Amino acid sequence: MPRAGLDPATVVAAGADLADEIGFSALTMGRLAERVGVRTPSLYKHVASQDDLNRRIAILAMDEAADAIGAAIQGRAGRDALRAAARALRDFVLAHPGRYAATLGLGLTGPDDPLALAATRSLTPFTAVLRGYDISPADTTHALRALRSIFHGFATIEAGGGFQWSTGTDESFEWLIDLIDLGLRAKPAEQQAPATTAAPGVVTGRPG
Amino acid sequence: MPRAGLDPATVVAAGADLADEIGFSALTMGRLAERVGVRTPSLYKHVASQDDLNRRIAILAMDEAADAIGAAIQGRAGRDALRAAARALRDFVLAHPGRYAATLGLGLTGPDDPLALAATRSLTPFTAVLRGYDISPADTTHALRALRSIFHGFATIEAGGGFQWSTGTDESFEWLIDLIDLGLRAKPAEQQAPATTAAPGVVTGRPG
């Protein structure tokens, strides 16, 4: 019996590819074993469990997405950077729905969870985008969370087929980017005469 | 052996409650059966399958959320309505994480899927919110999708513990609402002198 020559990275990469093809929820240890040409229990020599596999796929996906977004905003600033980042994230999700789904619904075990670290890493391109706007340092956490929520929400709904008939999603996405750009540019003026009852304050926690 | 007196509505409601308590992914037919005091196969007299159960829970959740949001915006308009709607949705998700999780990751079978109809129904309160802003009729679909993406994204990340240390999420949420309000109010002026390369056009599809 010749060996398949597997290692953890190969198994995780194959799992990510397979998840993109058949959907993350349909990714089973059995199907992955079949894909890499091995019997199911053999996978446990490389990953500890299915949960471990899922987390590794999620980390891989977040790093890949961060790289794609980082590359997309090179040499851009302001609205151009925002649009490039948003499009890069959306393209990634549409091209890799399984990888992206792996990043959802995983409980964080603590602040030093590798998953949490990867999540923080994946946010760095967005901090660069925000430098193109006049956001006060005290508000960068809020702005970061806002950008993450917005594009995460759109990508999730679109990838899940939540927009009925899928018509005009491109236009809706551009409209959304424009909306956020306008809001971010109007924000600083608003700061000088806050109208909300709960005034934004300094946040000590980490951004993600 | 007296009967438990179950019917589909009771089973679905119990499933929704149980999902809120132990998490949607931990909801199994066996645990639900134990909860309602019956053996597992007996549940199949009331729901066709676990997928059927999940979809019914999702429909229940969307209708309940729509009711809560609709009630929250009564007598409000503009920014007040936006904030009330957003808070109502967020409160619902935090109070009923299992129900909300049930609404995610379900494939729509078609435009007349009961799930799709419930999704459309759940959007009606947001159309009322948008009436408080000067949005052109051609853009209401985009605006609706934007609102849905934004608040869905925030709620999902928060409910999944995605905001590390969970500090300052209240402030971040208010900041986000303010950002969207500013963007929506700046939008109409933008329409008269469009700066985006892809000009927003009429969308013929349904909003959701």
Add this chain to the structure above:
DNA sequence: CACTGCGGCTAAGCCTAATAGCTTTTAGTT
């Protein structure tokens, strides 16, 4: 050549969804 360890394997256990077929309760009718 012997040895050691990694990476495969089979076998088996447990959990879950789902179906088949039987039995009992319940409701409605005469």
Add this chain to the structure above:
DNA sequence: AACTAAAAGCTATTAGGCTTAGCCGCAGTG
């Protein structure tokens, strides 16, 4: 009151998923 038929429960069983235990062969090393 008795009968009937459907509804609602049950046990038993199948199929498939994750995971562990323990065995075996190949690779590289001294």
